[in-house]
Amino acid sequence: MLVAGLVLGGVAFLIWLGVLPGLRDETPVGPIGPSPFTLEVWNVFEEEEVYSEFIREFGAINPHIKINYTKINYLEYRQRLTDSFANGTAPDIFAMHSSWLPLDEHRIYPAPATLSTVTEFDQIYPPVVAFDFTRDTETGQKVVYAFPLFIETLGIFYNKDYFETANISSPPKTWEELLDYAKVFTQFDDAGEIRISGIPLGTADNINRSTDIVTLLMLQSGTRMNNKLLTEATFDESVSVGEGEEEQRFYPGKEALDFYLAFSDPTRSVYSWNDEMSYSIDAFVEGKAAMMISYPHLIPTIMSKAPHLNLGVAAVPQLKGRKEDVNYANYWGFTVSKGSRNGDAAWEFIEFLVQPENVKRYLEDSRLPTARRDLILWQQQDSQLKHFANQIMAARSWYQGDSFAVESILSDMITSAETGELTVEEALEDASTRVTVTIKKVQE
Secondary structure (H helix, E strand, O other), X not given: OHHHHHHHHHHHHHHHHOOOOOOOOOOOOOOOOOOOEEEEEEEOOOOHHHOHHHHHHHHHHOOOEEEEEEEOOHHHXXXXXXXXXXXXXXXXXXXXXXXXXXXXXXXXXXXXXOOHHHHOHHHHOOHHHHHHHEEEOOOXXXXXXXXXXXXXXXXXXXXXXXXXXXOOOOOOOEHHHHHHHHXXXXXXXXXXXXXEEOOOOOOOOOOOOHHHHHHHHHHHOOOOOEOOOOOOEOOOOOEEEOOHHHOEEEOHHHHHHHHHHHHHOOOOOOOOOOOOOOOHXXXXXXXXXXXXXXXXXXXXXXXXXXXOOOEEEEEOOEOOOOOOOOEEEEOEEEEEEOOOOOHHHHHHHHHHHOOHHHHHHHXXXXXXXXXXXXXXXXXXXXXXXHHHHHHHHHEEOOOOOOHHHHHHHHHHHHHHHHHOOOOHHHHHHHHHHHHHHHHHHHHO
């Protein structure tokens, strides 16, 4: 009995080891997959439906990664983002405005050099994106902080019915033409009040993106917005042309602001707008303004509010006799939080989004101009967006430090000069000094 027990015990042991066939589970064990995790994505303006297909497709390739997308109202977005960094609950991926890198650089985990798009960055995007979303290290290596899907530039919106009535066949291509058109279209009632505006320009608070329009005029006129080190604002300073006895000094910032203010000055021939009028978008939609300068994301809004409006869209006016076009860029990009536990995976999702075939699908749905050079020709087939796509290579921006503070400062500059509280020169000098303070504060 003892021998039999030992034999049975030995057989059982061998079966347990798997040497002999038996009751042990012989199902082969495969490699253990990556642990599942979730990437939190925060964005503004766009609903989750815009990205749902991309999220599904990325998840099919990476089944261990879940994407949780959250849209946050723009008015709350910046504060919620700031609070999330302060309390350690920042999203893995978040949308960053093109002017925010000075504020957020220390909060970002830059794109890994192993990403294919990093090495191709300058070939994919126009120069303005490198200025806004990259920095050079001491070794000369380019560090990428964000990737955009689109780039908006200012354009001109016009009511074709007004143009046809006036026998004008095309929108203004230069600011000189715009001056003439504004005079033609502006109509006054018997009391001398503006009944129809040629174009809303000249004030701050009741004009959509008034500070961007003034900045565009400054950039086009050759204003140096910053010093070379990007430590000061210099848009109030003169620039020199020529050398020696041929040298001439100009104040392009002053000329640009003065040009803008002329449209709200009742003593000027181009007077077509004032503080008492409704908001510029509303005036245009209601037929109380013949033209308007703004961004293409407004096209669907305008068409939904006024479906019967005979809307025309064109490139923003340029200076007559210019050597090159200059446009003003305003856009967003996706970046990764420094505190993300899955930063490399977050960047992989962004790289997936910015592939040309995915960007095309995104642009078709969002109705926005491309940020990619290689999609400009494709978008030239779109009658409304082609002008904006063509403008991205000449798009410019400037170093603002704290863009929230700067927008308020520039708005104050316009208002103080428009109301006569300060002269144009005084308003420019005050604004430049205040912007320099914000830049230095950010760089401390």
